[in-house]
Amino acid sequence: MQFNISQGLVGTRPPVVKPDPKVLQFLGEEGMRKLISDHYDLLRVSNIKGLFPPSQEGFEMAKQHSADFFIQICGGPDYFNKNRGAPMMVGRHADFKITPEARKIWLESYIIVLEKLDMPDDLKQSFWNYLDIFSIWMINTQEN
Numbered sequence: 157m158q159f160n161i162s163q164g165l166v167g168t169r170p171p172v173v174k175p176d177p178k179v180l181q182f183l184g185e186e187g188m189r190k191l192i193s194d195h196y197d198l199l200r201v202s203n204i205k206g207l208f209p210p211s212q213e214g215f216e217m218a219k220q221h222s223a224d225f226f227i228q229i230c231g232g233p234d235y236f237n238k239n240r241g242a243p244m245m246v247g248r249h250a251d252f253k254i255t256p257e258a259r260k261i262w263l264e265s266y267i268i269v270l271e272k273l274d275m276p277d278d279l280k281q282s283f284w285n286y287l288d289i290f291s292i293w294m295i296n297t298q299e300n
């Protein structure tokens with residue numbers, strides 16, 4: 157299947173559709189945590205590794221928070237709200253310099269994980285569409 161990366165401009169917030177809850181039903185919570193963990197492991201050796209916590213402990217916490225969020229957004233228990241409070245994702249990303257190029261690297265790391273994942277294409281597509289569009293919201297810095 158094709159993982160298309162839509163053009164993303166700083167300051168734009170195109171309408172987002174949440175992933176199909178069947179994604180979580182298919183993967184289960186452990187499968188979702190593994191998916192997020194695999195993505196973070198790629199980020200850690202990527203050109204945007206400097207954005208993420210340098211310590212192993214901080215990195216594991218980041219994985220956990222992210223997985224909590226994705227389980228919640230896919231219709232699972234509201235772990236993120238319980239552990240971190242209201243999502244407010246744009247605000248939570250505001251301290252990090254996220255350029256269009258950084259978003260591209262973040263998404264390309266997801267492509268690597270999703271290509272290897274054993275999941276029906278329609279579910280991959282649904283999950284991908286969410287990542288592709290919502291990640292545009294996080295861009296907060298123009299390329300120089």
Ligand code: HEM
Pocket residue numbers: 204207208209217218221222225226240245248249252254258259262263286287288290291294
């Ligand atoms: C679909 C789009 C995205 C979602 C749903 C998402 C989700 C999250 C979540 C849930 C957290 C944890 C926030 C917290 O617990 O306070 C987080 C943290 C973070 N995200 Fe994202 N994110 C997205 C896009 C991006 C992009 C495109 C980048 C950078 C290229 C990025 C970089 C970061 C960084 C640097 C952190 C902080 C890591 C930490 O110390 O916990 N995110 N993100």
